[in-house]
Amino acid sequence: MNRILTLEDQDKLTELEIYLEDRSAHILGYPCSHYFDYTPLYKFLKYPINNIGDSFYSGGTFEVNTHLFERDVIDFFAQMLKAQENNYWGYITNGGSEGNLYGLYLAKRMYPSGIVYFSEDAHYSIEKYIDLLGLKPQKINSQKSGEIDYEDLEEKVKFNLGFPAILVANIGTTMKEAKDDIQQMKQILDKHNIKNHYIHCDAAFCGSYAQFLSPKPHFDFSEGADSITISGHKFIGSPIPCGIVIVLKHNKERVSNYINVIDSLDDTIMGSRNAITPLIMWYAIKTLGTSGLSNRLHECLDVADYAFEKLKTAKINAWRNPNALTILIISSVSKELRQKWQLAMHNGISHIIVKPGITKEIIDAFVLDVEKEFDFLKPEVSKPVVFTMVPDFEAQNQHKITRDNNK
Numbered sequence: 001m002n003r004i005l006t007l008e009d010q011d012k013l014t015e016l017e018i019y020l021e022d023r024s025a026h027i028l029g030y031p032c033s034h035y036f037d038y039t040p041l042y043k044f045l046k047y048p049i050n051n052i053g054d055s056f057y058s059g060g061t062f063e064v065n066t067h068l069f070e071r072d073v074i075d076f077f078a079q080m081l082k083a084q085e086n087n088y089w090g091y092i093t094n095g096g097s098e099g100n101l102y103g104l105y106l107a108k109r110m111y112p113s114g115i116v117y118f119s120e121d122a123h124y125s126i127e128k129y130i131d132l133l134g135l136k137p138q139k140i141n142s143q144k145s146g147e148i149d150y151e152d153l154e155e156k157v158k159f160n161l162g163f164p165a166i167l168v169a170n171i172g173t174t175m176k177e178a179k180d181d182i183q184q185m186k187q188i189l190d191k192h193n194i195k196n197h198y199i200h201c202d203a204a205f206c207g208s209y210a211q212f213l214s215p216k217p218h219f220d221f222s223e224g225a226d227s228i229t230i231s232g233h234k235f236i237g238s239p240i241p242c243g244i245v246i247v248l249k250h251n252k253e254r255v256s257n258y259i260n261v262i263d264s265l266d267d268t269i270m271g272s273r274n275a276i277t278p279l280i281m282w283y284a285i286k287t288l289g290t291s292g293l294s295n296r297l298h299e300c301l302d303v304a305d306y307a308f309e310k311l312k313t314a315k316i317n318a319w320r321n322p323n324a325l326t327i328l329i330i331s332s333v334s335k336e337l338r339q340k341w342q343l344a345m346h347n348g349i350s351h352i353i354v355k356p357g358i359t360k361e362i363i364d365a366f367v368l369d370v371e372k373e374f375d376f377l378k379p380e381v382s383k384p385v386v387f388t389m390v391p392d393f394e395a396q397n398q399h400k401i402t403r404d405n406n407k
C-alpha cells in the first residue's frame with residue numbers, strides 16, 4: 001500500500017468509529033455481544049490466512065491457516081455437547097445459519113426423500129435452506145411459549161409414515177428463546193417406528209451456555225442430536241460473525257469428497273474459509289473455559305432477573321420464558337426507541353436480550369427511556385390505560401405485567 005488516505009477519508013473512518021462505539025453500546029434487541037477484547041490477535045491480520053479444506057485432515061497443500069486452532073475449538077465444543085470421543089467432526093462457520101445449512105445438507109445426503117419437520121418459530125434460515133436443498137418441508141405449530149407443539153408434530157409424523165424424518169429442534173428460538181426437547185421429539189419417532197431419522201439442533205444463541213442451565217435442556221449428542229449449530233458472535237462475542245457446527249463423524253464421512261487440487265477433503269459449505277474466526281473462538285475458549293462460560297451465564301441470568309423485575313416495577317408489559325435471557329416487551333414501543341436500542345420487532349412485540357456486557361446500568365437506562373415514553377403518552381390516552389396483551393400470551397403468561405395508569 002503506497003498511498004495514504006486523504007484527510008476526508010480519514011475523517012470518514014473516525015466518524016465510523018464514533019458511530020460504531022455508540023451503536024455497539026446499545027444492542028439490546030439482538031443477541032450479539034460486544035463484550036470482548038481480542039487485542040492480542042490483531043497481529044494476525046497481516047497474513048493471508050485461509051482455512052480452506054478440512055482442519056481434521058492431515059494433508060492439504062495450502063498451509064497459511066489456523067487449522068490447529070480450529071480443531072481445538074471443535075474439540076472443546078464437542079466435549080461440552082457430549083459428543084462421543086472419536087465420532088464427531090465440525091468446523092467454524094460464518095454463523096449459526098451456515099450451521100443450519102450444513103446440518104440440513106448432511107441430512108439430505110443421508111435421506112434425500114426425508115421430510116423436514118420444523119416449528120413455526122424456527123429461524124427463517126431453515127425454510128430458506130429447505131428450499132435451496134429441494135427438501136420437503138413440514139411446518140409444525142408452536143406452543144404459546146414458542147416451544148414446538150409435540151402433539152402437532154406427532155400428528156404430522158403419523159401422516160408421513162414411511163418417509164425418513166429430519167427434525168429441526170430450536171434451542172432458543174429467535175423471539176422467545178424457547179427450547180424444544182429432542183428427547184420428546186425422538187420418543188415420537190420411536191413410537192411410530194421411524195428408524196431413518198436425523199435431528200439437527202439450532203442452538204445459535206443458547207448452545208454455548210445451555211449445558212449449564214438447570215434444568216438442562218435436552219439437545220446434546222448424548223440425547224440424540226446428529227448435528228448442532230452455535231453462533232460465535234452471539235453469547236461468546238466476536239467482531240466477525242462466525243459459528244460452530246458439529247456433526248457425527250460417521251455421518252459426515254458418507255458425504256466428504258477428496259479434492260486433488262488442494263489435497264484435502266471438501267466437506268465444508270464454502271471453499272475458502274475464514275481463518276481469523278477460529279483464532280477468535282480459540283482465544284475465547286482458552287480465556288473463558290467452561291467455568292467462564294458458566295459464570296457468564298449466571299451473571300446474565302442475574303441481570304435478566306433484574307431487568308424483568310425492573311420492567312414489572314415500572315408496570316411495563318413484559319414476558320419471559322423460564323431461565324431465558326430474552327424478555328419480551330409486549331407493550332408497543334415507539335420506532336425511535338426501537339431504533340435507539342436496536343429492538344427487533346415481530347407481530348408488534350419486541351424483546352431485549354441479556355448477554356455478556358449488558359449491565360444493570362444499561363437496563364436502568366433502557367427502562368427509564370420506556371417509562372419516559374409512556375409518561376409522555378399518558379395524557380393522550382383515556383384512563384384506565386392497560387397496554388393490551390397479544391391474545392396468544394393472555395392465557396399462559398407466568399410473568400404477566402400490565403401497565404395500568406390507575407395504579
Ligand SMILES: Cc1ncc(COP(=O)(O)O)c(C=O)c1O
Nearest residue numbers: 095096097123172173174204231
Ligand atoms: C434460532 C436462530 N438460529 C439461527 C440464527 C442465525 O444465526 P447467525 O446470525 O449466526 O447466522 C439466529 C439468529 O439470530 C437464531 O436466532
